[in-house]
Amino acid sequence: MTSADLRQRTTATSTASSSQPTPSALSSSDSLASLSSHTSLEDSATLVGRERKKPPPGQDHDDFYWVTQEEPHRSRCKAIMAAHPEVRKLIGPVPWTSIPILLVVALQLCVAAALSNTHPLSWQFLLAAYAIGGTANQNLFLAIHEVTHNLVFRNRTANKVLAIVSNFPVGIPFAATFKGYHHEHHRYLGEDGMDTDLPSRLELICLKTAIGKVFFCIFQIFFYALRPGFVKPKAPTPFVLTNIAVQLVFDFFFVRAFGWYSFFYFIESSFFAGSLHPCAGHFIAEHYLFDGLGQETYSYYGPLNWLTWNVGYHNEHHDFPAVAWRNLPRVRALAPEFYENLGQHKSWPGVIYRFIFETDVGMFSRAKRSPPPHRAAWSGQPGEGASLDGANE
Numbered sequence: 001m002t003s004a005d006l007r008q009r010t011t012a013t014s015t016a017s018s019s020q021p022t023p024s025a026l027s028s029s030d031s032l033a034s035l036s037s038h039t040s041l042e043d044s045a046t047l048v049g050r051e052r053k054k055p056p057p058g059q060d061h062d063d064f065y066w067v068t069q070e071e072p073h074r075s076r077c078k079a080i081m082a083a084h085p086e087v088r089k090l091i092g093p094v095p096w097t098s099i100p101i102l103l104v105v106a107l108q109l110c111v112a113a114a115l116s117n118t119h120p121l122s123w124q125f126l127l128a129a130y131a132i133g134g135t136a137n138q139n140l141f142l143a144i145h146e147v148t149h150n151l152v153f154r155n156r157t158a159n160k161v162l163a164i165v166s167n168f169p170v171g172i173p174f175a176a177t178f179k180g181y182h183h184e185h186h187r188y189l190g191e192d193g194m195d196t197d198l199p200s201r202l203e204l205i206c207l208k209t210a211i212g213k214v215f216f217c218i219f220q221i222f223f224y225a226l227r228p229g230f231v232k233p234k235a236p237t238p239f240v241l242t243n244i245a246v247q248l249v250f251d252f253f254f255v256r257a258f259g260w261y262s263f264f265y266f267i268e269s270s271f272f273a274g275s276l277h278p279c280a281g282h283f284i285a286e287h288y289l290f291d292g293l294g295q296e297t298y299s300y301y302g303p304l305n306w307l308t309w310n311v312g313y314h315n316e317h318h319d320f321p322a323v324a325w326r327n328l329p330r331v332r333a334l335a336p337e338f339y340e341n342l343g344q345h346k347s348w349p350g351v352i353y354r355f356i357f358e359t360d361v362g363m364f365s366r367a368k369r370s371p372p373p374h375r376a377a378w379s380g381q382p383g384e385g386a387s388l389d390g391a392n393e
Helices: 003-016 028-036 038-049 072-083 085-090 095-114 123-148 156-170 175-187 201-206 210-218 220-231 238-258 260-273 278-285 303-307 314-319 325-334 348-357
Strands: none
Touching: 072 085, 072 314, 085 325, 095 123, 095 156, 095 238, 095 260, 123 156, 123 175, 123 260, 123 278, 123 303, 156 175, 156 238, 156 260, 175 238, 210 220, 210 348, 220 260, 220 278, 238 260, 278 303, 278 348, 314 325
16 A cells, blocks of 8 residues: 555545544644634544544554644644733743753763763662663753753854753763754654654664564664664754864863763763653653544653653643743643643653553654645744754854
């Protein structure tokens, strides 16, 4: 069966299932109407909030969930701004965010130095790298995410410097490369060949079983790091080259001062941060389809947000990329009628467990869009602000 046949079957099945429609069967105008009308909240809860245990109608476990409607965040952003124009006051950077970021960097440098005479495979070293390093480096991954959106300083150069410094305990340069690809993830959410957050077809074919999904969860940091270069290779920008050079210089002098064991602490911390770690559940929780909802983005409102710059507020973040971490809960509080009826995750470790052991969730559980035949210039969205500026510098 070809992809075109599958898309036709998906559309036909979704149309026939009128007794219990899904978000994937709604047009973008219908979605906007249901979002902006307070009287349609009960219907919205029926469409979005109801739990079902089957994948979206017509989905094939041998292919992704192909959709044709626009991603939901732009229309919801416009609807929220129309209903609550005061949300604009939440947009903008939070400069004091740099203080806790630098404290986490300092923590990692101190722990690495303290372990300079401890073997990297000893239980003490591994425990520290998992419990302290994995948590701290996941925090730094997401601090770099915050900086990438220009949400710490108004000056882009200052944000770039902070991103490079935040990269130090990761051990491997990635902050600058992440910036360009992540901005495309926001602008072209779900678009095949543009959104490199999406699994590739090779991953879908090779990682179907529970064992394959365990392998993916253990080594997902490598998938996220290497996939963009295979799916959409880019020439390095001056920022990328600077990031690489500065990181290599830092690594050289750090190894000279404290030895290779301390450097291995950085590498093990980064590995555990993107492996079977409670905080790593956000990688899967954010955009994989669960419970047959056909919902592209999920939020999580639990306590692990305290360690991860509120990245669990992911619907809110995609609706308003220009709202900094501390204000994302205020977006939800300001416009609860737009979020309360959406599906949400209660536990990131629970998401990892479900992803591995439930047969109706897997690498196929991602919504994909075909690239448009003619791409118009990006017009932005009201909640974007300056958060996606400077991606190609």
